[in-house]
Amino acid sequence: MGVEGIGARVTRKEDKRFLTGKGRYTDDMTVPGMKSAYFIRSPHAHARIKSIDASAAKSMPGVIDVLDGKQLQADGIGNLICGWMIHSKDGSPMKMGAWRPLAAETVRYVGDAVAIVVADSIGEARDAAEAVIIDYEPLPAVTEATAALEAGAPQIHPEASNNLIFDWQLGDPDATDRAIASAAHVTEIEIVNNRLSPNPMEPRATLGIYDSAEDHYTCYTTSQNPHVARLVMSAFYNVAPENKLRVIAPDVGGGFGSKIYIYPEEIVCLWASKKTGVPVKWTSDRTEAFLTDAHGRDHVSKVKMAFDADNRITALKVDTIANLGAYMSLFSSAVPTYLYATLLSGQYAIPAIHANVRTVYTNTVPVDAYRGAGRPEATYLLERTIETAARELGVSPAELRRKNFIRSFPYQTPVIMNYDTGDYEASLDAAMQAADWKGFAARKAQSEASGKKRGIGMSCYIEACGIAPSQAVGSLGAGVGLWESAEVRVNAVGTIEVLTGSHSHGQGHETTFAQLVAGRLGVPIDSINIVHGDTDKVQMGMGTYGSRSGAVGMSAIVKALDKVEAKAKKIAAHLMEADEQDVVIENGELKIAGTDKALPWFQVALAAYTAHNLPAGMEPGLKETAFYDPANFTFPAGCYIAEVEIDPETGETDIIQFVAADDFGNIINPLIVEGQVHGGLAQGIGQALLEAVHYDSNGQLLTASFMDYAMPRADDLPSFKLSHQNTPCPNNPLGIKGCGEAGAIGSPPALINAITDAIGNNGLTMPATPMKVWQAMHAAH
Amino acid sequence: MYATSYHRASSVEDAVKLRAAHEEGKYLSGGMTLISTMKQRLAAPTDLIDLRHIAALRGISIDGREVTIGAATPHADVAGSRELRAICPAICELASHIGDPHVRHMGTIGGSIANNDPAADYPAGVLGLAATVITDRRSIAADEFFTDLFETALEDGEIVTAVSFDAPEKAGYAKFNNPASRFAMVGVFVAKTSSGVRVAVTGAGSNGVFRHSGFEQALASNWSADALSNIAVDSSNLLSDLHANAEYRANLVKVMAKRAVVAAG
C-alpha cells in the first residue's frame, strides 16, 4: 500500500469539481437551437384516453409542436420492455403488458406520460400543456398488491388476468413443509416492506439531439449504464441503430438504481428531436420525480421459520406478494425473485427453504431495483423473523444467530447461491463489543429511571454483489450478460487513460480506479484519468448497480493492466537487453531485478509509440482492452446493532448508537467505503423510521413532495461506529466484495428490532413514525 | 411559474397604491410560501409588490415591556434579538425553530401570519401572547385575526405592518415537528400575561390555531405541568393526516402543553 495505492485514504479527485459547482450534469448541457420539453401526464390512476386536442396549444407563443402516443406508434417506436424473463411455476412466461412511451389508449398511473410539448422555453411549454384538452374516461384503480389480486379488482393489463404477472417459486416445497410439520417450534410472522421513492439529488433529465445530415442521434441522459441504454433503445425501441446513436451520461448526481432503467422520456425526446428538427431537453422537477422515478420495495410476506428442539433452524417458508406497479420496468422481474429469494438463507444453515413469489400490477409508479434491490427485502424478512423467534424461544437473539451461522465454506444454500467465504461470527463479535452489548441492561435501567424506553436490536445480513456471472444469469432469464470491460490506454508520455464500462454517480471511481493503476505502476495518481459514460469514447460496458463496479469493473481493469504490463516488460527487456522475466515494475520504473538497470515508465511508453526499437514482430502502441466476467457473485456480510431510546409520551425514537461491522473483503479506499456505508445507513434508517410512499384510494400520490415524504436529515442520524472484518473474496483478483448497498440492506431490521425490543410490541411496521410507535405502545398495554 | 411583474414598494403608502392598481397583484414578503406556490402554478398573481425593502416594516422595537415587531422582520432577526430574548425568550425560541436557516433569513412574521398556515408556528405565539396585529388601516386583536385555515381578518389589499404585545410574565413554546416538513405537527404556546393565562395550539386544529380554555383555567389556578394531567383534549375538532391522526394529535397537544409550561419555568 502506497500513499495513493490500494488501501490508502485518498480524498476524492472528483470532489473539487463537485464542491465548487463545476460538475457537468445533463441539465447543464446546452446546444445551439435547443428547445424545452414538457410532458403532459395523466392526472388519473387509471383511465381511457378518449381524445386529445392539441390544436389550440400548437398555435400558442413559442410552441414548436405537441406530439402524442398515436404519432409515436405510427413512427414505429417500440414499447418499453422488462429485460429479465421469469416463468411461473406452471411454466408459463411472465405476463408483460404493453408500456408505450406515450400512452395512446389507456393510462395506468398518475404520472403516465401522454404527450410532449416542445417550445422555446419551459414556461411556454407548460402554458401550452394547459391548453391541450384531453378527454379521459376514468376507470377504477387499485394501488395495493394484495387488493389487486382479489376477485373483482380493476384489471390493469389485458395480458395479465387478475393482475398477476407471475407466480414463481424457488426451493423445495415438500421438504420445507415436512420440516415445518415436525418442528419443535415454528415462528410465524407477516412482514411488510414499505414502498420507497429513490430521490437522488439530481432529478432525471435528458437531451435528445437529431442530426439530419448524418441521420444520427445523441442522447444525453442521467444514466447509470449508458451502453445498456443505447442497446435497449436501439434493439427494442427502434429509435436508431446502435452505430447511429450516441449515449452520454455525464456527471450524474445519484442513482440508487432509479437511473438504471430506460424511461419513456429519453426515447420520446430523441424521437421528438427528429420530428421537430430541434434538440429537445427535458428536466424533471421534484414532483415529477416522485411521480415517475421507479419506486423500490413494496412487498408483503407471510413467513414460517421452523426450529428443532436444540433451536437449530430446520426450515423457512416464505410467501411474498410484490407490487410491480403499472408496468414492468427494465429489471423489475429480477428484483423480487433472483435478487431476493436467493438470499433467504441469510447467514444461516437452513436445510430446507421454499419461497413463493407473486408479482402484481397496480395503478402505481413502476417498481424496480432500489439500493439493495431484493436483498433488503430478504434481510428484513429474515432478521425480523429470527429476532421474533429468539423472543418466542426465550433465548438471546445473538446466541440464536450464532448457533445457526454457516461456518464452513464454500457453502451451497438451498436457494441457488454458493457462498464463497465469510466469517459471520467475527462481525457479530466485533459489533457486540463495539456496542457494549453487555452493558445494555444497565443502560436500559438508567433510561427507565428517566421515564424512557430503551431497546437494542441487531441484524446479521448477507448480500450478493458483484453482479454477475453472465452464464448463470443467462440461465435464470437475464436478457444481458453482466461482465464488465476496461481499456487501459497509456499515452506516449506515460500518462494513462482508463476507459471503463462502469459509471460513477457518487461512487468515486475517478479516485479508486486511479488508485488501482497508481499502485500497480507506481505512477502519480494525477497522471491517471478515468473515462466513462460516453458510448462514443468507451467500449461496450454494463454500467454500475448491484455493488459491481469494484468487484467486476476493477477486475476488468486488472486484466487490462496485466496485458499492458506484460507488453511494457517485453519492451523494457528488449531495450535493456535483459530477460523479460527479470523485469519488475516499481515506483514508476521498469527495473531489471538484481541490477541497477532501470527505465522510467514514460520512456517505455514513448518507445512503444516511436516504435523505433521494438522487439521483432511487436505491434506499436501501449493500449489494452479486457472484458471480465465474474465466476460467482461476491457475498459481503456483516452485523449491525442499533440501540434506541423511545419517548413514551410522543413515540419519538432517538438512535443512541448505531454499530456497523462489515466484511467487504479487501478495501481499496477506506474513506470512500466509509462514505458508502454512511450513505447506505442513512437510506436504511430512512426506510425504517421516516420514508414511505402513500397513495390514496383513488391512486393519487399523497407523498409527492418533501412536505409529506420524509427524507432523513443529518440530525435524524447518530454518529456511526464502523469496523471492517476481512475475508478476501477468492473469486476476483482484488479480493473485494462490494460495499455500496450493505448499509441500506442491513440497517432497517436492526432498528425495528431495537424499537420492538424497547416497546414490547412486535407488530410494528416501517416506517416506525412517532405516531405508529406511540400507537404500538398503547396497543401493547 | 406564470409570468408576473415585480414591483419594489418604497413605503407602505406606495405598496397600497401599487396593490390598488393591480387587482390580481399580491404582496410579497419572504416569498417562502408565495414563490413556491407560484412555481407550482397554484398561484398566479399578475404583479408582486415586494414589502421587504420598506424600512418602516423591518425591525424590533422595545419600549419597557411593550414589544413591536415589524411585519417584514425575518425569523432569524427575531430568533437572534438579545433585547427581545431578555424579556420574552419564548418568541425567540419559537422563531428559531421555523424551517431552516435559509427560510429563517427570508421568511417574515408578517408573511407567516397573513398566510395563516395551520401548521405554522407564529400563529400560536401571536395568539398566545394576546398580541395585536397592526395593519395599514387598523389594529386587530389576535383573537379576531386568525379566522380559519389560511384565512385571516385581513381585507383585500390590507397590509400587516407590525405585531405588538406586552412581554408576558412567563411564556414557553413546545413544538413537535412533522417528520417530513418539520412544520408544527403540534405546537403549543403558553403564556402568563397581564390579561391572564393563555394557551394557543397550532398544527392541530381543523380550523387552524386555537386556544384551549381547559388548559388555561387549570394553569390559572396552578401554573404547573401537572395541572394539565387530568384535563382531556377533545380530538373531534383536530386534523387527521398521513403523519398524525386526531387521537395522536390530541395526545401531543397535552404533552406539548406540559413541555411548554416546563419551558416557561
Ligand SMILES: Cc1cc2nc3c(=O)[nH]c(=O)nc-3n(C[C@H](O)[C@H](O)[C@H](O)COP(=O)(O)OP(=O)(O)OC[C@H]3O[C@@H](n4cnc5c(N)ncnc54)[C@H](O)[C@@H]3O)c2cc1C
Ligand atoms: C422549507 C420551508 C420550511 C418552513 N418551515 C416552517 C416552519 O417550521 N414553521 C413555520 O411556521 N413556517 C415554516 N415555513 C414558512 C415560512 O415561515 C414562511 O416564511 C411563511 O410561511 C411566509 O412568510 P413569507 O415572509 O415568506 O411570506 P410570503 O411567502 O412572501 O407571503 C405569504 C402570503 O402572505 C402575504 N403577505 C406577505 N406579507 C404580508 C403583509 N405584510 N401583509 C399582508 N399580507 C402579506 C402574501 O401576499 C402571501 O399571500 C417554511 C417554509 C419553507 C419554504
